[in-house]
Amino acid sequence: MMKRRQFFAFAGAGLGASFLGGLGTARAQVPPLRLGVLSFGTVEWELAAIRALGLDKAAGLAIDPLKLASNDAARIAFLGDAVDCIVSDLLWAARMRGEGRDIVFLPFSASEGAVMRAPNSTIATVADLAGKRIGVAGGALDKSWIMLQAYAQHQAGLDLAKAAMPVFGAPPLLSMKLEQGELDAALLYWNFCARLEAKGYKRLIGADEVARSFGIEGSISFVGYVFKRGDAQADERISAFAGISRQAKQALASQEALWTQVRPLMQADDEATYGVLKRTFIAGIPSRSIEEERADAAKLYAELAKLGGEKLVGKTAALPEGLYWTGR
Structure with missing residues (x-):
């Protein structure tokens, strides 16, 4: 059962979310965002925080998660229009946009292997x-x-x-x-x-x-949310989700009590594992501007295109314009 102190921490965050997302509740409800997620993946951690804080309701956005077995299954579901959004690799997203698909990338994590x-x-x-x-x-x-x-x-x-x-x-x-x-x-x-x-x-x-060593100046989020665009409602969903995702990450970085909602999803059998997982997740929260991320990503992408050739990036030899979601 949630302790009284934890309850007030959540309540305070929820009130803040309601204030920040007040405009979202005033407008007409947009269609649900169908989000493909991997079972026991770290996206589930963020979704748990979003639900605990009521950020989705405050923004007027229903999130409909679909659990998928693997990255390949997620990409198939995305390309087959079974979901509107998945978390995937920047290189794959760039390749898809380079092939003419109207998709955008929103950084999720800069934690690397x-x-x-x-x-x-x-x-x-x-x-x-x-x-x-x-x-x-x-x-x-x-x-x-x-x-x-x-x-x-x-x-x-x-x-x-x-x-x-x-x-x-x-x-x-x-x-x-x-x-x-x-x-x-x-x-x-x-x-x-x-x-x-x-x-x-x-x-x-x-x-x-x-x-x-390739001249990159800061951390790059090689993992991100990949969204389909297509119409004004799709963009409205992306904008709403980008806002609540950012708020959830900020809360996870600052509110210890919130992790009580996340820990059951982490498969952490001991305190040491829990501590390292939590620390590494927080360290990977994107903190750079989209412009900074995009500049470094373009530089590294060009190097990877030289090293991996078409087998790695297809015919998309340079990071495509408009790949990153900028709110418009």
């Missing part, structure tokens, strides 16, 4: 990955893997794809294999890194550090 190693590992630099078994989540065209290869070549003259023994697979399996000692290191998504970190595993290098 990392190369993880065992607590007692002797691996100290990227050069030490030579001859080692390294798990890679996301496949041979994963952006972090491509960037890591370029980084290793530039920093150590190392062709990582040949010098190491990459093993591609699903993040849960690779994480388990690293714990069992069947892998020497693993390049994993941030939430799997956080769980390993809580068990004493160490980061060799993060994807954000690799990105900075």
